[in-house]
Amino acid sequence: MNFCDLNKQYQAYQQEIDAAIHSVINSSSFINGKEIELLESELASFTGVNHAISCSSGTDALLLALMALEVKPGDEVICPAFSFIASASMIEFYKATPVFVDVSPIDFNIDPKRIEEKITPKTKGIIAVSLYGQCADMDAINAIAKEYGLWVIEDGAQSFGAKYHGKRSCSLTEIATTSFFPAKPLGCYGDGGAVFTNNDELAEKVKTFRSHGQTKRYIHKYIGINGRMDTLQAAILRVKLKHFEDEITNRQKAAEQYYKQLNGHVLLPEIVENRESVWAQYTIGVSQRNELKTKLAQESIPTAVHYPLILPHQEAFRNNVSAQELFEVSELLSETVLSLPMHGLITIEEINQVANAIINNI
Known part of the structure; x- marks a missing residue:
């Protein structure tokens, strides 16, 4: 028995996956191939948002979201005390301060009742991780954020495909992220992730930041990162998304x-x-x-x-x-x-x- 049987899944979709991989290899479009744009369109449709921007990992998705939101050193960002390290570590990586909040004994996600006591004049936003596959109490979290003028990121690395009041995870906040790590509900064959938003300006920033901050070839508006998803991973995800x-x-x-x-x-x-x-x-x-x-x-x-x-x-x-x-x-x-x-x-x-x-x- 396997904890997460990726081989069984591959055997089930082998013909489709092999065909998708060979198509990319034959095209030699390993970076920014047509599968990237097609996947992004399909992910946006699946989640019900205007923009899905693929990237190199769920961690880089968080970093790109924080970059687009213009987080600065010294800012405070609220996040759950019980979670994988990625959300808190990207806050720290950006020289901002993660402020930890205990989680709910009901859903194990960040407890909205404990958020307000952690808000200070330095607080800029909240990262709400949707743990184990269930969305956090996003209505309560979004209400607190609106009252205090904060942004919210839903970290949907474990909840992509879940629903909250009929809406898909990653469509519940102005900007959200997910991971396509192989063992995730929707996983590729390496690292991969995505950022989701209905905000055109944020989407454009994320797209620019993920490609060295360039607005067109060799013209750079920002300092960015190499955060692109490769075309092979996009092709594999497109097959898996069908199932x-x-x-x-x-x-x-x-x-x-x-x-x-x-x-x-x-x-x-x-x-x-x-x-x-x-x-x-x-x-x-x-x-x-x-x-x-x-x-x-x-x-x-x-x-x-x-x-x-x-x-x-x-x-x-x-x-x-x-x-x-x-x-x-x-x-x-x-x-x-x-x-x-x-x-x-x-x-x-x-x-x-x-x-x-x-x-x-x-």
Whole structure:
């Protein structure tokens, strides 16, 4: 059994993927080939936004969004304490200050009730990570941002394809980002990402920044980065996007089966009303996490811990957080979460095998 069975997915779409790859190779248009523009149009249509700008990774997508929003050294940006490091690290990379907020015990995303107490005159925006495949409480977050004149980025690296009140993740804020890392719900065969916006000006800035700040060949308006997606990755993503809706449906059926089997045995993820998760991970909570992880490994069942150390306790952010500051929910999650096998082609039989092993070992 695989935690995320990319080979099974490749076998399912092999003819289409191979044809797409060979088409790019035959054209020799490895950078800025026609597949880039086609993918961007399809991603924009899928999410319901005016602009989808592909780029080299989900991390670079965050950096490009911050560049377009003109974040400056010394600015403060609010972000969740429990998450992957990318969102907070790009704030720090830009010489701004990540201000950590504890997460909700319901959806594990940044807790809107705790945001206002962290706002200062230096606060410029909020990065709301949609963790494990479920969007954060974007209405509440956007309302706070509007009241205080802040921008909001939805980091949809784990939630691309999810819905919030009927709208797709990455269409819920003025600018949003996602990752196409291979293990994501929609993944390429390397690194890749995208920025989404309805704002024409922001879109133009992101496009310029991702290509060394040039407005036309060898004419540079800004200092930018080499943040382009390569054409091969775009071609692969276009194939996978055709099958994505079916994979989302299968992920949701898989999550329902996990719930049916494990309810009453461990802490299970909760999907808030008017939200649909894309189930990037199916993450449970269990008190003896490390012991269970070891026992499952002995039965050849792979698991992962997302994430074992909260961001405020990472050495990289040691200068940003008071030693007395508490992040109680985040710390509890870091000690108890365990992610189970989940992917777009997982079977009910595989889920039952994992569930039975958990029940027999707790």
